[in-house]
Amino acid sequence: xxxxxxxxxxxxxxxxxxxxxxxxxxxxxxxxxxxxxxxxxxxxxxxxxxxxxxxxxxxxxxxxxxxxxxxxxxxxxxxxxxxxxxxxxxxxxxxxxxxxxxxxxxxxxxxxxxxxxxxxxxxxxxxxxxxxxxxxxxxxxxxxxxxxxxxxxxxxxxxxxxxxxxxxxxxxxxxxxxxxxxxxxxxxxxxxxxxxxxxx
Numbered sequence: 001x002x003x004x005x006x007x008x009x010x011x012x013x014x015x016x017x018x019x020x021x022x023x024x025x026x027x028x029x030x031x032x033x034x035x036x037x038x039x040x041x042x043x044x045x046x047x048x049x050x051x052x053x054x055x056x057x058x059x060x061x062x063x064x065x066x067x068x069x070x071x072x073x074x075x076x077x078x079x080x081x082x083x084x085x086x087x088x089x090x091x092x093x094x095x096x097x098x099x100x101x102x103x104x105x106x107x108x109x110x111x112x113x114x115x116x117x118x119x120x121x122x123x124x125x126x127x128x129x130x131x132x133x134x135x136x137x138x139x140x141x142x143x144x145x146x147x148x149x150x151x152x153x154x155x156x157x158x159x160x161x162x163x164x165x166x167x168x169x170x171x172x173x174x175x176x177x178x179x180x181x182x183x184x185x186x187x188x189x190x191x192x193x194x195x196x197x198x199x200x
Contacts, residue, residue: 004125004127005048005124005125005126005127006047006048006126006127006130006131006132006190007047007048007049007050007120007121007124007126007127007128007131007132007149008042008047008048008049008050008131008132008134008183008186009050009051009052009117009120009131009132009133009134009144009149010039010049010050010051010052010134010135010179011051011052011053011111011133011134011135011136011137011140012051012052012053012075012089013053013157014135014136014137014154014156014157014158014159015032015035015134015135015136015140015154015156015157015179016031016032016035016039016051016075016179017029017030017031017032017035017075018030018031018032018157019136019156019157019158022057022060022062022063023057023071024057024062024063024067024071025063025067025070025071026070026071026073026074027074028071029071029074029075029078031078031079032156032178032179033178034178034179034180035178035179035180036078036079036081036082036083036084037082037084037180038179038180038182038183039079039084039085039086039179039183040082040083040084041183041187042183042186042187043084043085045187045190047186047190048087048124048126049085049086049087050086050087050088050089050090050120050124051072051075051086051088051089051090052090052091052111052116052117052120052133052143053089053090053091053092054091054092054110054111054139055068055091055092055093056092056093056094056095056098056099056110058093058099058103059093059094059095059098059099059103059104060095060098060099061099061100065093068091068093072089072091075089076089087124088120088123088124090109090116090119090120091116092107092109092110092111092115092116094106094107094109094110095110096110111137111139111140111142111143112138112139112140112142112143112146113143113146114143114144114146114147116143117131117133117143117144117146117147117149118147121147128147128148128149129148129149130193131147131149131150132144132149132150132151132152132186132189133147133149133150133151133152134151134152134154134176134179134182134183134186135151135152135153135154136153136154136155136156136157136158136159136162137157137158137159137162138162138165138166138169138171140153141153141166141169141171141172142169142171144171145171150173150174150189151171151172151173151174152172152173152174152175152176152182152185152186153166153172153174153175153176154175154176154177154178154179154181154182155175155176155177155178156177156178156179159175163175
């Protein structure tokens with residue numbers, strides 16, 4: 001597979017939908033305003049869009065993988081109503097300290113590790129070094145950098161609280177008010193790249 005596709009990776013909770021401690025039912029999922037618009041415009045621009053999300057509530061016994069499938073179907077449905085789509089959703093059900101086998105383990109997919117990003121790269125031909133991770137947590141920025149991506153912190157969810165830590169660690173490339181503003185910054189960067197290729 002030729003690896004040349006740009007990927008845009010969104011965290012889920014606090015980035016695309018409002019933050020709750022653990023969403024365990026589809027009815028609890030509510031999109032943040034303009035999140036679907038960000039994804040729709042990325043679709044139209046030709047960027048592949050993914051969701052990468054830690055879901056340790058499975059390991060903790062708060063909900064099941066079947067429950068999570070229903071939640072993600074709700075996400076896909078509400079996005080579709082606004083003309084947006086994601087190319088794939090990746091989740092980590094594990095936790096190193098809580099739960100039972102097979103979920104209680106130190107894995108390579110739980111952010112801040114980059115396993116979900118690398119899997120998407122393999123499965124969809126994504127050039128991670130040309131791609132972007134958008135999230136509201138320090139761990140999102142860490143995972144993005146570990147995968148070689150550029151990173152954007154949104155100030156929804158935990159973003160305001162974790163902004164200072166991200167700035168100190170210097171692992172965030174840009175800060176945006178929300179997912180849509182982050183997409184606009186990503187688009188500007190992509191247009192700059194295109195211009196540089198044409199005129200370089």
